Amino acid sequence: MTFFQDLGITSELMFILVIDLTIAIVLLTLMRYLQGWSVNVNSRDELAVKDNFAFGISTAGAVMALGIVLTGAITGEAASSYAVEAIGMTAYGLFGLILIKIGRWFHDKMALNEVCKNDLIIKGNVSIAIVDASAAIATAIIIRAVLLWAEDLTVNTFVAIFSAFAISQVMLVLLTRLREKRYAGRNQGASMQQALAAGQTALAIRHAGYMLAMALSFNAASHFIIYNPEAYIGNLIGWSMFSIIMLATLSLLITLVKKLVLATINLAEEVEKQQNIGIAAVEMALSVAVALLLTALMA
Template identity: 55%
Template sequence: MSNLFNITAINQEILIFLAIDVAVAIVLLTAMRFISGVSAKVNTKDELAKEDNFAFGISVAGSIAALGIVLSGAITGESAPSYQLEAIGMFAYGLFGLLLIKLGRFVHDKLALNKLNKMEQIRQRNITVGIVDAASVIATAIVIRAVLIWVDGLSIYTFVAIFSGFIVSQVMLVLVTRIRETHYARNNQHDSMQEAFVDGQIALALRYSGQIISTALAVTAASYFLIYSPETIIENLLGWLVFGMAMTVLVSLLTGFAKRIILFGINRFEEVDQQHNVGVAAIEMAISIAIAMILTGLMA
């Protein structure tokens, strides 16, 4: 009987921690919706319900999903010693993650997709750009989540480590975007991938989304090999960057091989780049993410 009371007490404590985490998460997720409206300089209610701007809806959905991914990293691990510290930690990590997601979108706009005005395209209902925007913030969130799980405790050093992981993710996403642009230009008579996004090529957006999300998953593999230490932040940053690059190359090679086998007999570049075949592009996206998840799972 005493064991039953102990189990009941433990379950009640877990439920309280769960209620705290869920409450903080809902507050932050709601805030993300309105912050997205402020960033786009629109009223979210009007844009979603009256104007029926699907591109804006996809962009907001990506932001909410990204914040949810980050918050799942904040929840993972042992509970705090008290309810107050749990609420403070959850809110602090969540708010910091929200800020990094917005900062990551800014970096992606200015450095990766620097030849188009992403927010203006979304306001003009460009679904292709909405998809790309959603994928970019989700990719950033995947790396932030991995770093949240990797660090230990709640101190200035953990926030420095999280920001370091964020920097690595942005460097890798910009590099991959430039490589993808070069490949696209080589296969399409030097056309611009960013101009293709502006022209509304959804198939191309899906393939690109798979590539940057798989890159983010590859970068997270560093958390399985590096041991967190507040005294070695610089070494950890370099370690994440080196592992991220190595894993990105490996994932890219394996993904290319898998696509040739799975899509045997199909000219992927012609179908996606020229005929805008959304079905083939969706399969490419799925293959990219699947290979990255399998490989990182094996690393774990």
């Protein structure tokens, strides 16, 4: 105990850390089982008996997403009591879990409206699983940013969080529609969703990069939008305007960087025709790197 005291860690703080960690582990475990319950399958059978890689990727995305959200719920500051700490951590954790599930449902119905995501994942479609996992992680990055932006633990706080979350989901769908339009224009009107359903993994990896990049850029909004829990309309307008500006800026920068870094390479041919996973992975890395740089500069 002397060692921890020398580091400035009191017994009260250690107990709070134990509370937070215990609640986090319980919620992560719950998320794993929710994956199976939500599609009426046994998660253990899918993961360990059938060796369903797609289900594993989807589950990994959900678990990682919840872990990201929980980092936004943990402030690092001790609450006024153990009960308040437990209630706050549980409330934010459960709210984050619910938002992740809502986000995935919204993405399934609106972004992936041409395919049945759950059926394809149960059948082992890795491409759809990659998009699903990336959408969950992107949603979690956004939720975490909003949790850190908001303050206190009131009804108005949750309204403010949900408002920003709703805007982010609309922007993810808009991003998907823009990517679909570009894909159709290069492939004689073909559907990007049907290509993903057909198992084009390279296409899924590239699209995942765009979703993660948009989520990371969304993070910068918390540095510019002043938190006011009672300004419902103001919050919606602020997040909406900033999201559109960031999406446009990010798209232009990613296009420019890819043309410079991957000069002389026909990206559409390599990814969409030849299904070159290596090139798609580089594209994904560049998208995320640009978003991280943009977010750091704006912070």
